[in-house]
Structures are given as C-alpha cells and as structure tokens.
Amino acid sequence: MLNQQSNLDLMFQALADPTRRAMIDRLSRGPASVSELAKPFAMSLPAVVQHLQALEHSGLVTSQKVGRVRTVQIQPDTLSLAEQWINDRRTAWSRRLDRLGDFLAETADEPEIET
Amino acid sequence: MLNQQSNLDLMFQALADPTRRAMIDRLSRGPASVSELAKPFAMSLPAVVQHLQALEHSGLVTSQKVGRVRTVQIQPDTLSLAEQWINDRRTAWSRRLDRLGDFLAETADEPEIET
C-alpha cells in the first residue's frame, strides 16, 4: 500500500496526454498493432512506442508480440479502477449534500458548514 | 475543438498527483480552507497553493476568498466529465466484445479480429 508510485498515479498520468487518450479511444474499438496505432500521429515511431509503454506500464493496455508485430489491446479492468476512484469521491460529495439538505430541512437553525 | 490544452488533459493531469488526489478526497467530505488542506502535507504552503491552482485551473475545484481565508470546494460536474470519458471507452470495448461473442456464436468460421 505504500508503494513508491501508485497505480492511480500511472493511470491518470497516462490518461493526461491527448495522444495516449486517442490511442485508448482507438483501442476501445478493438486491438491494433503498433504501426496501426502510430498511423494517425505526426510523430516518430519511437515516440509512439514510448506512449504505448506509458499505457502498458499503467496497466491500461496489454500487448503481445507474434512474429514481428506487437498487438495492443485495452485492459478494461484498469479503466474501471480509475473510473471507480472518481465515482467514489463524486458520490461521497453528493451524499454529503443530501445529508446537508436533510439537516436543513429538519432544523430551522443556521447550519455549521465546517465542523 | 482544436484548443491548445484540452479540459481532459488538465483534469487527468490534476488527478495524476497523489497530493492533489488526497485534496480531492478531503474535499469530497466538504469544503475546506487553504490551510486546512495544507495541514496533512509535509510541504510548504506555496507548494500546496500550486497544487490547488492546478485543481482549480482544471475545473475540478472552485474557490472564493472571504476576508483572508480562501475556501475551496469540489466541482462534481467536472469529475463527472472525466468519469464519463473513461466509461464511454470502457463500454465501447465491452459492447465490441459482446458483438464479437454474438458473431462467434452465429458462425462456425474463424472471425476477422481486425477489419
């Protein structure tokens, strides 16, 4: 639990780059080879591969090499993890708003916003 | 559509840092002042404020100053946006898997993975 660089760090970091999000977008429609993934981008292949490494290191994609082509696919469970983290905080917030609403409804006093 | 730095970039970038996620976590339980937010961290106040600026710039939080204290709160709609982006890709992937399953069930032939 006290690892140096958390999974969420790597995941959100990976998703923070538009190139990498475009790759995830592409991969959400099915697996692809490295050069297929590279095609839409005006950057060198090594640059593309570095992006893929970031994605793979974060667990958002996996890949395997057959012959000389490496095929990459999405790892939906890891995407779920990021999604879940956000959802938990967002719903914590709205549950709090609900409780605050209840409190305001039940009392006529001015409520303390912060404890 | 072709803006220099997309909202999602800023959002995911903001969420990629453990300090900032901890702040969001704290804020999911209610608004807080800058110094309250700073308290758990072994870093200078300017550093904390820079993190808050990243969060605010990304739209994940808003703040306003009353007297000399600045109060920060979560912006759940922005969190939803990030969540939604992930969800869309994840579900696109699983819908694709479903269709592939149907296809495999309907035919005895070997399917084409890529179009």
Added chain:
DNA sequence: TTGTTACTTAACTATATGCTTAACCAACAA
C-alpha cells in the same frame, strides 16, 4: 541472400512539473 517491414534501443534535448526559500500584503486581534 537480399531487401523490406515492424519494431527496438540508445543517446540527446527542450520544456514542464513539483518543489524550495524569501519577501510581501491584507485582514483581524490585542
């Protein structure tokens, strides 16, 4: 066996990020 395709590795560079300290300012408290 010669060339081409599909990556891979290495070395380098420019900019961005996450911090620091020092100095400042404005609100409130004594």
Added chain:
DNA sequence: TTGTTGGTTAAGCATATAGTTAAGTAACAA
C-alpha cells in the same frame, strides 16, 4: 499600531516528460 494569521508573488532548481535522430535486430517476402 504592532503582531499574527492566512495567503500570495517571485525566483530558482532538480527531476520528469515528450519528443527527436541514428543505429540496430529479427521476421517474412522475393
């Protein structure tokens, strides 16, 4: 009016990130 609290601004620094080019390797094709 003097000090303290709560934050802000500015400058600087070390490391990380996103890209580059150049050179290599291994698979398959002719």
